Amino acid sequence: MSTPTDLATALGRRRAYWHAAVCVAVLMCAAYLALRHWPALHTGAVRLAVADQGWLLVAATAAVATWASSALAQQGAVTSRLPGGRLVAAQFAASAANHVLPAGLGAGAVNLRFLMRCGLPAGRSASALAVKATAGAAARGLLLAALAPACPGLLRIPHVSRPVLVAALVAAALVVVLLNSPLWPRCRRALAAVLAGIRAVHAHPRRAVALWGGSLAFAGLHSLVLIAVTQAVELPLPPVRVALLYLAASSAAALLPTPGGLGSLDAALALALTSSGAPSAAAASAVLGYRLLTVWLPLLPGLLVLGMLIRRKAL
Template sequence: MTVTDGLPVTGGRRLYWQLGVTGAVLVAAGATLVAHRAMLDSGTDRLATADGEWLVLACLAALATWVCAAVAQQGAVTERLPRGRLVAAQFAASAANHLLPAGAGATVVNLRFLTRCGLSTGRSATALAVKAAVGGIVRCVIAVALLVTSSGTVRLSPRVPHLLILLPVAGGLVLLAVAVSGRLRRAAARFLADVRDVHRSPARACALWGGSVAFALLHAGVVVAVLHALGLGLPTGRVVMAYLIASGAAAMLPTPGGLGSLDAALALALTASGAPQQTALAAVLGYRLLTGWLPMAPGLLVLGLLARRSAL
């Protein structure tokens, strides 16, 4: 790896690529919004007249997501973390995640927080990897459970079986890369060692897995509650599946907080699940408002406060 003016070339190229993709997605999202401005205005009007009680429930579900993220993060490490600052760090990480691409904001905040709590940089990074891996596994398991238990309610695209064939292929490629690269073997060894340490304690394992399950379901619950507030009672399993598909698709594009990519994917998934386009757009606006836009300013204030107190 070469270094130019203190910046690794590979890291700089990766950053430029992420920023380029982010800009392209945001421009495409802006063009789509302009092209569908009438529908956007209609969706905003529908959200303004939505059922207040369901919106309060959606707001409570959004607030609980940060607590669940803190529980899962505590479960990913063996050391005891300060509870109040841990929850505050998750709140701040959520705000930072909307400023940098590909979840980099949340990763940086949590990495800094864990190192400030006494963990080494390597162990902090491994703990974040454990949490992310469990989160991905949980979403896949929930999706499979919905497919098995909701026959006729959740419909699969004919292309899904073909896509599922790619999963073992991708897994095989990952294992091959780990076997070939000495650095990846060492990272995998540290990862597995931390996984074993965490699962030696039933309480830690329950926190890690339970917090990850609750985090995913509460995010989907926000969408369910917003749809009910708009007067549309789609089957809960169908809405949860739509959210899981949309969030998985959005993770492939490195936009800040899934801005643009998650919005478009979730609107399409809800429309495919039976929601009218205007209602789907209004639901996406409500979800984004409660989980991203409204918490951003206070989240950044908490981020600054944690930094001033040397918690980050």
Template sequence: MATAHIPFRRKLPWRQALCLVPLVAVGLWVVWHRALIADGARRLLTADRYWLLVAVAVTGLGWVAVSFARQGAVVERLPPFRLLAAQFAAGTANHLLPSGLGAGAVNLRFLRGCGLTAGRSSAALALYMLAEATGRVALLLALLAGFPHALRLGGLVDGGAGMRVAVTAGLIAVAVALTVLAVRPLRRLVRGFLGTALSDARSVHRRPARALALWGGSLAFPALQAAGLVAVSAALDLPVPMAHVAVAYLVASVLAAAIPAPGGIGSVDAALALALVTAGAPVGAATSAVLGFRIITVWLPLLPGALVLGALVRRKVV
């Protein structure tokens, strides 16, 4: 009796193999940064454990805040527990790919699995990114208004370098705009995307609960991240006022957002350390605070997040 021919591609357990990719990537990343992780862990062993628990707690609340903001970006009701799990997994993916591509890919797959079209899923991601960036900058401006001398910004951002960055960003924006205008398929694609995005944004803001979730979560997330750094700084007895530490975090995160490093690793670390030094912290203490903050917010959730991501892939949630 002849056996039916099964294509080779269908014999291979592609989905099971994909589940292992996050774990392998995390393992390689930990091995590559093992010295840095060990140094930060040793410093944390002598820190105040109660403040460290506060840092862990606010880090966990950050995923809840992101979940509220993601729900607020769409009209449809998303499954809450799967949404929270997806944000936890997206954090791991975000630390393995540059410029938020990992979190964006996970959430795009999640929204598509919830029944949203590709256009509406992309529009929801764009609305969330706009709200989160706006909330982060608004929070920074509010704190700078209350504590104008928290940072010596001249030491953090060189004027000539800042001008070069601004000019470069402007030239890139003009080049992208001209390309879109010159290429008809791109022009149609952008016009269709903007139409969908504006329509969905209007629909969301007609519902007070959705608008509150979007903007409340977008403000709460950077506030909780800043609170995490404040708690770690208090645990290590950093000689800097708490409000100044929060301002240092927000300034550093805004500046590092333009650097395409996976999860901001390297760019955020350097910007955070420099911002804390300009706020008045000694170099060694600032480095210890940044290491402790990154261990709690990045390295500790990395392996559990990879396991959750693998489980979501296996169950076809993302």
């Protein structure tokens, strides 16, 4: 007959095997992504090796600061206090997981698990993630509106082709169907929970400042990374224009469910930079440098931190 100690030992071993399997899986995903995009990684590294090292240091510093700003925004999305060190580590791990799963599922899963480990119920944790995502989208829109007057005519409403119009009509029809389906009450309850979370956060001024300050800083720091890389490779575009192009391209790429925007953001950034008069080679080098600092260099350390957090039951 099994004793409670034997059962606990068996559960501990099973948990250890599960943690090891998760770590191996994420490391294999990292290796697969690196091998698949190796030519781009190699080309970017060669180009950046002869770039201005001072500007690259600025870009690297801004990239590291994005994790702190993400942690600040996540703290602002909940009313209870979260452990600061583990919160920053969770954001670092979430950024790596976000490049493995599509449409932000990796980062969402890591942050959801982290908040639940901190004692928040599943419903409140999900609402906190929705509050943070809403603030992030609004912050990007505010920055776009603030920078647009500095570059008049840069952002133009694109010509709406027939396929795009058909897709919009289909999306509108799906919305109408959703409003009349049994799923609508659940969606309405979810929206009500998000609005309640927003009201609860704004009842605490310090939390509201953290939420909006972190969200604005996150978008601004990513823009600064690209600006610094463009300066390092001597791309002939003003910094304000580069920031505006990044915000517009990242907003468009967010509509495509690729892991971390891989492929979609790269194409959107390259197209935006070349359309603004940058040489194609310099634009490609800037995009590769931005990706190297925000994705490829932090990817393996981020996955290792993810495995460590899982092992220590912080996730």
